[in-house]
Amino acid sequence: MEAMSIADFVKQVVMGKISVVQHTEQVLSEIDSTNPKFNHFNLIASELALQQAKEVEAEIKTGRHKGKLLGVPISVKDCICVKGVESRAGSKILSGYRPTFNATVIERVRAEGAIIVGKTLQDEFGFGTFCTNTGVDFPTPLNPLDKSRSCGGSSGGSAGFTALTEFTHAGIAESTGGSIACPAAFCGVVGFTPTYGRVSRYGLMDYANSLDKIGTMGKTVADASLLLEVISGHDSSDSTSLPEPVPNLGEGEGDARFKVGIVKELFEKSDESVRKECEKAVAQMEKLGASVKELSLPLNSEYGVAAYYLLSMSEASTNLAKFCGMRYGLHGKLEGSFNEYFSKVRSEGFGKEAKRRILLGTFARMSGFRDAYYLRAAKARTKLINEFKEVFKEVDVLVNPTMPVVAPKFSEIKKLSPMQHYAMDLCTVPANLAGLPHLSLTAGTAKKMPVGLMLTADHLQEQNLSSAALSLEGALK
Amino acid sequence: MSEEKNDVIIGLECHVQLDTDSKLFCGCPTTAEEPNSACCEVCLGFPGSKPVLNKKAVDYALKVSMALNCEINKEFFFSRKTYFYPDMSKNFQITQYEVPVGKNGYLTLSSGKKIKIERVHIEEDPAALVHESGLAMSRQTMVDYNRSGIPLVEIVTAPDMRSPQEARDFLDQLTTVLQYLGVFDEREGTLKVDSNLSIKGGERVEVKNITGKKGVEKAMSYEAVRQKGVILKGEAVRRETRAFNEKTLTTRSLRTKETEEGYGYIFEPDLTAFELDEKYLNSIKQSLPELHDSKAKRFVQQYSLDGYTAGVLSRNPHLGNIFEQAIKSVDVALAAKFLTRELLGILNYNSLSFEEADLKVEELVGLMQLLEKGEVSEKNAKQALIKYVLEKASPRKFIEEQGLKKDLDETELLNAIEAAVNENRPAVADFKKGEKKALHFLVGKVMQSTKGKADAREIQKKLKERIEAE
Numbered sequence: 053m054e055a056m057s058i059a060d061f062v063k064q065v066v067m068g069k070i071s072v073v074q075h076t077e078q079v080l081s082e083i084d085s086t087n088p089k090f091n092h093f094n095l096i097a098s099e100l101a102l103q104q105a106k107e108v109e110a111e112i113k114t115g116r117h118k119g120k121l122l123g124v125p126i127s128v129k130d131c132i133c134v135k136g137v138e139s140r141a142g143s144k145i146l147s148g149y150r151p152t153f154n155a156t157v158i159e160r161v162r163a164e165g166a167i168i169v170g171k172t173l174q175d176e177f178g179f180g181t182f183c184t185n186t187g188v189d190f191p192t193p194l195n196p197l198d199k200s201r202s203c204g205g206s207s208g209g210s211a212g213f214t215a216l217t218e219f220t221h222a223g224i225a226e227s228t229g230g231s232i233a234c235p236a237a238f239c240g241v242v243g244f245t246p247t248y249g250r251v252s253r254y255g256l257m258d259y260a261n262s263l264d265k266i267g268t269m270g271k272t273v274a275d276a277s278l279l280l281e282v283i284s285g286h287d288s289s290d291s292t293s294l295p296e297p298v299p300n301l302g303e304g305e306g307d308a309r310f311k312v313g314i315v316k317e318l319f320e321k322s323d324e325s326v327r328k329e330c331e332k333a334v335a336q337m338e339k340l341g342a343s344v345k346e347l348s349l350p351l352n353s354e355y356g357v358a359a360y361y362l363l364s365m366s367e368a369s370t371n372l373a374k375f376c377g378m379r380y381g382l383h384g385k386l387e388g389s390f391n392e393y394f395s396k397v398r399s400e401g402f403g404k405e406a407k408r409r410i411l412l413g414t415f416a417r418m419s420g421f422r423d424a425y426y427l428r429a430a431k432a433r434t435k436l437i438n439e440f441k442e443v444f445k446e447v448d449v450l451v452n453p454t455m456p457v458v459a460p461k462f463s464e465i466k467k468l469s470p471m472q473h474y475a476m477d478l479c480t481v482p483a484n485l486a487g488l489p490h491l492s493l494t495a496g497t498a499k500k501m502p503v504g505l506m507l508t509a510d511h512l513q514e515q516n517l518s519s520a521a522l523s524l525e526g527a528l529k
Numbered sequence: 530m531s532e533e534k535n536d537v538i539i540g541l542e543c544h545v546q547l548d549t550d551s552k553l554f555c556g557c558p559t560t561a562e563e564p565n566s567a568c569c570e571v572c573l574g575f576p577g578s579k580p581v582l583n584k585k586a587v588d589y590a591l592k593v594s595m596a597l598n599c600e601i602n603k604e605f606f607f608s609r610k611t612y613f614y615p616d617m618s619k620n621f622q623i624t625q626y627e628v629p630v631g632k633n634g635y636l637t638l639s640s641g642k643k644i645k646i647e648r649v650h651i652e653e654d655p656a657a658l659v660h661e662s663g664l665a666m667s668r669q670t671m672v673d674y675n676r677s678g679i680p681l682v683e684i685v686t687a688p689d690m691r692s693p694q695e696a697r698d699f700l701d702q703l704t705t706v707l708q709y710l711g712v713f714d715e716r717e718g719t720l721k722v723d724s725n726l727s728i729k730g731g732e733r734v735e736v737k738n739i740t741g742k743k744g745v746e747k748a749m750s751y752e753a754v755r756q757k758g759v760i761l762k763g764e765a766v767r768r769e770t771r772a773f774n775e776k777t778l779t780t781r782s783l784r785t786k787e788t789e790e791g792y793g794y795i796f797e798p799d800l801t802a803f804e805l806d807e808k809y810l811n812s813i814k815q816s817l818p819e820l821h822d823s824k825a826k827r828f829v830q831q832y833s834l835d836g837y838t839a840g841v842l843s844r845n846p847h848l849g850n851i852f853e854q855a856i857k858s859v860d861v862a863l864a865a866k867f868l869t870r871e872l873l874g875i876l877n878y879n880s881l882s883f884e885e886a887d888l889k890v891e892e893l894v895g896l897m898q899l900l901e902k903g904e905v906s907e908k909n910a911k912q913a914l915i916k917y918v919l920e921k922a923s924p925r926k927f928i929e930e931q932g933l934k935k936d937l938d939e940t941e942l943l944n945a946i947e948a949a950v951n952e953n954r955p956a957v958a959d960f961k962k963g964e965k966k967a968l969h970f971l972v973g974k975v976m977q978s979t980k981g982k983a984d985a986r987e988i989q990k991k992l993k994e995r996i997e998a999e
Contacts, residue, residue: 261798373620
């Protein structure tokens with residue numbers, strides 16, 4: 053049975069044909085039975101979800117039921133703060149951290165009647181591409197289409213459960229360098245990452261603040277778009293939040309009549325089977341009315357990954373400094389000096405990749421190396437953004453394979469060196485570094501696994517992305 | 530001696546708490562009674578929280594920069610300075626590194642010498658570490674986050690000062706400017722200084738975290754003597770960081786690391802760059818008050834005051850205002866004397882600020898008018914002023930009620946003198962023998978019996994005449 057779209061589900065709820073409480077119970081029982089096998093959730097918020105469901109149902113009975121997400125089960129990536137619910141960003145060091153406040157996105161979906169069902173698994177603080185860098189004592193989420201393969205990362209649990217569930221569902225996810233698009237592609241769902249600043253980061257536990265973007269995961273373009281519309285918009289609690297009005301994404305119509313640019317280098321650097329599926333999808337777009345041309349992003353393809361990792365690790369190494377076992381999260385036995393104490397807590401609480409990124413990031417910003425690494429990467433970033441700005445004078449939408457491969461097997465991932473691991477982000481990193489909105493949807497299948505096509509638009513052009521993706525999605529069905 | 534003095538080279542980094550209502554990056558108040566009662570997720574550095582810049586702090590920092598004759602950076606941003614310390618809620622401090630608000634300014638000392646200001650930047654104060662039974666005795670350290678996130682401006686000077694006294698004078702001038710601007714409350718806010726001292730040709734020693742102006746002068750005096758002692762012994766002064774002990778007035782070595790610590794500055798990615806437009810800058814510029822040195826100059830020119838009195842009157846913005854209000858109806862010399870000697874004396878003696886004393890200009894003027902017309906003696910005027918400053922009793926009323934008005938006629942005074950002479954023959958005899966003290970004693974007696982309504986000088990004159998006539 054195919055799950056209903058969010059829009060249809062909400063209509064049924066409003067008409068009283070679906071009981072929100074019963075539906076929530078069913079979803080929770082599904083999670084309870086699937087989670088031991090797939091590990092998509094860090095925490096199942098059964099009590100909170102049922103309480104919210106009862107409140108929503110009571111509200112419906114009083115006739116006050118205008119919410120766009122009335123009774124819709126929403127999962128939340130672990131790095132996003134939910135008041136009173138343990139939020140760990142996938143890290144042992146945040147064990148027991150129950151935020152005293154809700155992230156702005158949580159406030160927004162709650163205001164529309166959504167039900168928060170739990171916190172989804174992720175690479176620790178978002179540090180990974182395959183959800184294999186989960187925190188100390190955390191399991192690895194498995195791909196619902198093939199349990200021997202990765203869900204992708206870092207929003208792996210979010211994409212995995214969105215693909216797995218039989219019920220209407222959407223996920224609030226987060227991307228720093230491709231953490232929404234990658235798992236969406238690997239699990240065969242839609243991942244929508246907005247323009248940097250479109251969605252408030254208040255309540256997001258930082259990986260790299262100048263890159264972090266909260267976005268959405270949906271079974272369809274319409275679902276992902278609707279949820280994005282709800283969480284978007286200016287927030288005075290986040291200084292980097294944009295003031296521009298939010299376009300109507302939820303009720304958008306498909307339209308293919310865009311100027312589409314094929315990013316040559318990113319097609320060339322992808323596996324042949326992946327490339328072929330993406331080319332077929334582009335041909336489909338052309339058939340639907342798009343004008344397609346090939347273009348080149350030489351700087352982004354060459355320097356994107358390096359600039360991204362230098363900046364993101366530099367910022368991450370400062371963000372992670374606050375975790376020292378003093379005010380929240382993991383505590384240790386109080387002994388030794390302050391330095392000895394926090395070093396011990398951090399040694400125990402951080403996983404291997406987190407430690408690697410703290411070391412590399414600290415190195416890149418230390419005096420003596422700062423000019424050569426951190427500052428140079430920041431300068432490169434400006435050049436890379438300008439390269440995008442040039443091509444967007446000619447086209448509306450850029451397309452490239454989301455990932456150069458289909459979801460790899462865990463046995464394959466083990467063989468990757470850290471550098472090969474980082475290089476996998478080649479296609480998603482440029483748009484993320486430039487803060488551009490992008491969307492991944494399934495273009496086809498290769499090796500029986502979904503292949504993701506990534507659409508990128510200029511800053512604040514989410515509406516174009518949504519329209520182009522809706523049209524293509526309809527044609528590919 | 531003077532040669533020795535000139536060998537000393539001092540530079541200062543002053544951290545001034547800005548007198549804003551709320552903190553630099555959140556809405557928490559800057560004052561609180563209970564420890565850890567004025568803090569939220571932002572100043573506690575909870576994961577997920579984000580800073581939002583308090584524009585008032587930027588206004589204040591701009592005022593300070595302008596008053597210190599700095600060039601203003603029209604676009605500036607914030608940076609993260611990362612180091613691990615238990616008073617740091619995030620283990621990084623949001624500060625300014627590459628581009629501060631102001632740079633290349635100066636402040637003029639009372640001698641007229643200009644001290645170069647290298648930069649003025651904004652940063653957040655860390656939390657306060659509390660040791661209940663003193664640093665040495667406490668078995669535990671407690672953290673009070675009420676201070677975490679209070680806005681500071683850091684003012685960095687060039688090494689332009691040549692003596693601890695010059696450093697003190699710099700800080701006096703600086704705090705006067707800050708109070709004129711209304712951005713610093715000397716009683717509530719703290720001034721913390723990192724002070725560098727070297728003897729010409731020697732290594733630089735930094736004394737960290739000195740509280741207050743007196744502390745800086747004492748610490749620098751000690752350091753100058755210590756370093757000269759080292760040189761006298763034929764040794765070289767080590768480059769190091771030292772701490773100042775306020776009780777023993779000495780400094781001790783903290784660390785001797787040669788290079789600057791690696792703070793690994795990055796741009797603060799949670800805040801956007803701050804851009805100033807001309808309109809905004811002009812509005813700040815226009816809001817700047819006349820500062821003390823130009824006010825003092827004006828007082829000399831406009832009211833023919835001597836430089837010293839003009840300096841004292843303009844030192845405190847409130848005093849200058851009261852003075853200018855008063856002289857609309859009272860003689861300039863009388864007002865100047867009354868305010869600088871009597872009023873300031875009473876305030877200083879009772880350690881009261883103008884804010885605390887909360888004086889009404891009309892009441893002060895009323896009292897000065899009585900004085901000017903000769904309706905009250907100086908002694909009784911002072912008594913009324915003390916009553917007013919401490920108990921808010923209206924001076925006019927007080928004088929009225931206590932019958933202190935100088936309504937004594939000539940006969941009453943002469944009668945009082947006659948009585949004093951007759952009742953104190955031994956003193957009269959002493960005076961005749963040439964003991965001046967005896968006359969003061971007699972004057973006192975007359976003052977007593979006339980309730981201070983007559984002026985001491987007049988009594989003295991008349992007493993002398995009376996005794997000499999015997």
